[in-house]
Amino acid sequence: MRTAPAAVLYESRQPMVIEEVTVLPPQLGEVMVRMKAAGICHSDLHVIKGDLPMPCPIILGHEGAGIVEEVGAGVTSVKPGDHVIPIWRASCGRCHYCLTGKPALCDMGTEMRFTGMMPDGKTRFRNHRGDSIRHYAGVSTFSSLSTMPEAAVVKIDPEFPLWKAALIGCGVITGVGAVIHAAQVPPGSKVAVFGCGGIGLNIIQGARLVHCTQIIAVDTLAIKEGYARALGATHFIDASRQDPVQAIRDLTGGRGVDYAFEAVGLPQPIEQAYDSLRKGGTCVVSGICRGDARAAINVNQLVYAEKTLKGTLYGSTRPRIDLPHLIDMSKVGSLMLDELLTRTYRLEDINEGYAALERGEVARSLILWD
Structure with missing residues (x-):
């Protein structure tokens, strides 16, 4: 057994x-x-604030990179x-979702995300009293050492x-x-x-990569304009000062x-994103x-305007294939x-x-270890 510093959430809103x-x-x-x-x-942050309840104590963190220290049988x-990147939605590689190119929907990752347990129903963390501490998304990257399923890591170029x-x-x-x-x-x-947080900024970046001619960034914080334009936004709308739906229509000739x-996670911007579409838009x-949370959608527009509303988890990607592609x-x-x-x-300043992050001061931040 090894010991390591970690950030432990013992109670939401604390x-x-x-x-x-x-x-x-x-x-x-x-x-x-x-x-x-x-x-x-x-x-x-959703777990910390109690918006997405999780059993505690738990070590959060799902985004990270590190070096394999030890392997099991x-x-x-x-x-x-x-060198590896943890996958926060581990997949079994055998189920219907894995075999049809939707590994993020695999039940293995879903169960670890919501139970805080490893696939065998146990944890690999203990506090100083010997109490079990749960895992987050199977990876718990806010511990400097973390035990996780082999299915939750992707080997990457050691020079990156x-x-x-x-x-x-x-x-x-x-x-x-x-x-x-x-x-x-x-x-x-x-x-x-x-939304021009970590996900939204990379949606902007993705739109730039596929050569979109108009990339309209929307946020309620004016400070996000600089981040958005640096990643490829052609326009910025401050939704705290004007109606973003009307502003988007003005920019697109009506x-x-x-x-x-939508990269915020709130009903209102979901509704606004849907309303800003042209006929046949997605x-x-x-x-x-x-x-x-519930969003109020004009259902008739699904028919009369042939709009499409869909969700995406993990960018609908195949992490074992797409993470190396992104590195390249x-x-x-x-x-x-x-x-x-x-x-x-x-770590002590987490x-x-x-x-x-909650104040909207950053694009993306990292905890770094020596």
Whole structure:
């Protein structure tokens, strides 16, 4: 058994506690990863605030990158020393969803996300009292050592910087994937992106990558304009000062956009994104909402305007294939990563990192270990 510093959430709506935890060794089909970078992502904030209830105590964190420290029996895809990105929706590779190209919907990842347990129904973390601590999304990247299923790691190029790999693991793959895989946006399209956080900025980046001619960023914080334009936005709408639906129609000659993306996780921007579409347009929702959230949609427009409303999880990607592709895109300079990183923190400052995220001060932040 090993010990490691971790950020433990003992109760929602309370700060995480930084403490040494015991990390049990990997069992059959498991690996232990020494984290080098972990993303401060809004999905974890939903759990911290109680919007998405999870049993506690739990170690959060689902976006990161690290080095394999130890492997359990039966592990064949990685070995100690390999650099990896954790997959926060691990997949079995055998079920209907995996075999039809939708691994993020695999029941394996779903169960770990909502139970906080490993596939055998147990945990690999203990606090100083010997109490079990649950895992988040099967990976718990806010522990400097984390035991997780082999199915939850992807081996990557050891020369690629681990902080960049951490950014790719959630925000980038989800946002870019929403454009390329979920919506399959063709070149020349006009798009609107509601919400310029980590996911929204990468939706903007995805729209740039597929050569959209109009990329309209929408946010209620004016500070987000600079981030959005740096990633490829051609226009910015401050939704706190004007009606974004009307503003989008004004920018598109009254017709509306071909594709609208919602990356906030609130009913109102979902409704606005849907309303900003042209006839025949598609609205893609990637924001994580409260469990009880409901949006009011004009259902007649599904018929008379032939609009499409759909959701996307993990950008509708295949992480084992698409994460290496994104790394290659970064190497040749088409995928922008330096522009995403606003701040870095030590683990002991993680609560301040989440406060800054909630205040809207950052594009993307990382916890870094030596």
